[in-house]
Amino acid sequence: MSLNEDAPTLKGAGVMLRELRLSDAATLFTLLTDEQVAKFISPPPSSPQGYERFIEWAIGARPKGRYICFGVVPEGLTEPVGIFQLRRLPGGSNVAEWGFVIGHAFWGTGVFPEAARLLLEFAFEVMGVYRLEARASVPNGRGQGALAKVGAFHEVRMRESFTRHGQRYDQVMWSILADEWRQSERDRREHRNPGRADDQDGKERARP
Numbered sequence: 584m585s586l587n588e589d590a591p592t593l594k595g596a597g598v599m600l601r602e603l604r605l606s607d608a609a610t611l612f613t614l615l616t617d618e619q620v621a622k623f624i625s626p627p628p629s630s631p632q633g634y635e636r637f638i639e640w641a642i643g644a645r646p647k648g649r650y651i652c653f654g655v656v657p658e659g660l661t662e663p664v665g666i667f668q669l670r671r672l673p674g675g676s677n678v679a680e681w682g683f684v685i686g687h688a689f690w691g692t693g694v695f696p697e698a699a700r701l702l703l704e705f706a707f708e709v710m711g712v713y714r715l716e717a718r719a720s721v722p723n724g725r726g727q728g729a730l731a732k733v734g735a736f737h738e739v740r741m742r743e744s745f746t747r748h749g750q751r752y753d754q755v756m757w758s759i760l761a762d763e764w765r766q767s768e769r770d771r772r773e774h775r776n777p778g779r780a781d782d783q784d785g786k787e788r789a790r791p
Contacts, residue, residue, distance in 0.1 A: 590645060591709075593653070593701040598694050600653035600667060600701050603641055607654055608634035610662040614686030623723035623747065624684055641668075649673075655685060655698045664689045667702045669710070677713040679706055683729075690725070699733045704768075707761040715759045720745050720752040730757040734767050 590602035603611075612631045614620070621627055628634045641652040649671045654663030665685035672678045681702060685695055706712040717735060719726035731737070735757035743751040 590651060590653075591705070593705055595697045595701045597658045598697045598701070599656045599658070600698060600705075601656060601663075602645070603638045603652055603654045603663065603666070605635055605638055607663050608632070608638060610664075611654075611666070614664055614688075615666075615684055617687050619687045620684060623720045623726065623745075623752075624682075626747075627684075653702065655683075655694060657689065657692075657694050664694070665698075667698060669702060669706055671710070671712070677711060678716065679710070679712045679714075680716045680718075681706065682717065695729055696732060699729075703733065703759065703764055707764055713761045715761075717757045718745070718754045719757065720747075720754050722752060727755060727757075733759070734764065735759050736763075 592602075593600040609631045612628065612634045615627050616629070628637050641650070644650040645652075651669050653667045653669075655665040655667060656663050665683065668682045670680050672680065683695070683699070683702075685698075689695075703715065706715055717730055718741070719730060721727075721740070727737075736759065738756045738758050741754045741756055744754045745752045
């Protein structure tokens with residue numbers, strides 16, 4: 584799929600990922616500027632108007648084919664409670680990086696792992712990414728734990744690679760490879776539907 588097409592809507596169990604809209608700006612500003620949320624991320628926009636400018640930029644960047652940003656909308660809501668970003672690295676690479684931020688009230692609710700699964704499936708199966716990278720600052724234990732839970736590999740410590748409020752922090756590079764993710768998805772389906780595992784796995788192997 585080319586990102587020049589309309590942005591897809593990704594639907595999962597209890598959550599949906601969709602392209603951001605200008606009308607989302609006020610909600611995102613309220614949820615994502617909370618100090619507990621913003622503590623270990625790059626400074627977010629400081630006003631609803633700043634989020635509007637970010638959303639306009641994100642929508643404009645998608646047709647160039649290297650970047651897409653999804654709003655995270657839990658079931659029963661109409662506005663996003665967080666964002667997932669995906670950026671293909673330069674040079675014709677099949678390597679991409681991803682980042683995410685979720686409003687504090689939705690931590691621990693199951694929204695993140697399902698939204699992450701949708702994004703990973705999109706990156707690997709639709710965009711054709713082979714290696715997906717993420718960075719999290721060392722003090723950000725929740726971010727580190729979230730990446731570990733979705734199967735990311737703790738790869739390398741990057742010294743003083745992130746600055747926040749004038750203070751430098753080390754970051755950890757986490758990676759997921761497409762083949763590893765596909766195997767984990769087969770294992771997950773087998774665990775949930777043991778009677779259908781062989782048939783489903785066979786269908787996957789038969790893909791061109």
